[in-house]
Amino acid sequence: MKRLPIGILGSGKGSNCRAILERIRSGDLAAEARVVISDVLDAPILDIAREFSVANAYLPPGQFRTRLEPEAEEELVKMLRGAGVGLVVLAGFMRVLRAPMLRAFPQRIINIHPSLLPKFTGLEAWKQALAAGEKVTGCTVHYVDERVDHGQIIAQREVAILPDDTPERLHARIQILEHELYPAVIAQFCQQYRGRSL
Numbered sequence: 259m260k261r262l263p264i265g266i267l268g269s270g271k272g273s274n275c276r277a278i279l280e281r282i283r284s285g286d287l288a289a290e291a292r293v294v295i296s297d298v299l300d301a302p303i304l305d306i307a308r309e310f311s312v313a314n315a316y317l318p319p320g321q322f323r324t325r326l327e328p329e330a331e332e333e334l335v336k337m338l339r340g341a342g343v344g345l346v347v348l349a350g351f352m353r354v355l356r357a358p359m360l361r362a363f364p365q366r367i368i369n370i371h372p373s374l375l376p377k378f379t380g381l382e383a384w385k386q387a388l389a390a391g392e393k394v395t396g397c398t399v400h401y402v403d404e405r406v407d408h409g410q411i412i413a414q415r416e417v418a419i420l421p422d423d424t425p426e427r428l429h430a431r432i433q434i435l436e437h438e439l440y441p442a443v444i445a446q447f448c449q450q451y452r453g454r455s456l
Contacts, residue, residue: 260292262451265343267351272303274349277308277437288448294339313452331358345447367402370440372432379407384429397436399443415439
């Protein structure tokens with residue numbers, strides 16, 4: 259069976275990465291994880307990649323806090339192309355991507371965000387939703403562009419905010435849905451890939 263080659267980028271714990279790799283291993287997702295790359299040397303997502311025997315690498319990000327240095331982003335393109343990646347999956351990658359990546363993988367970079375975009379972009383969106391008195395929040399998978407949590411929306415799932423919710427409880431419920439939604443969206447790309455070349 260033709261499998262979609264994916265590359266996963268992350269900066270942190272990697273719970274979405276784990277959910278994706280588990281679906282691949284179980285045969286539920288017709289993808290092949292070619293590489294996991296992190297901009298954080300000791301990020302747990304790299305340990306998850308090793309646990310699933312997926313090639314993994316640390317990418318030194320350079321001096322900027324919210325984006326990669328141009329040379330680092332060019333290196334990222336080389337690493338992903340060298341691994342034959344067809345779809346780039348951001349799983350908690352805390353850097354804004356710029357022209358080198360967006361040109362190299364047009365409409366082939368996706369991200370998941372813990373809110374119903376366009377509401378509550380940026381960090382800890384579930385806390386933003388609670389503070390705003392929202393009744394419903396959720397998660398969004400979207401194409402990546404040069405702005406933070408902004409690109410075209412692919413799919414969303416809603417989560418009710420309960421009267422006694424804490425940030426931790428709400429985030430935990432959002433993550434349960436993230437771990438279902440993200441593999442489901444990647445499965446759609448896998449179907450396209452089987453029908454034609456990405």
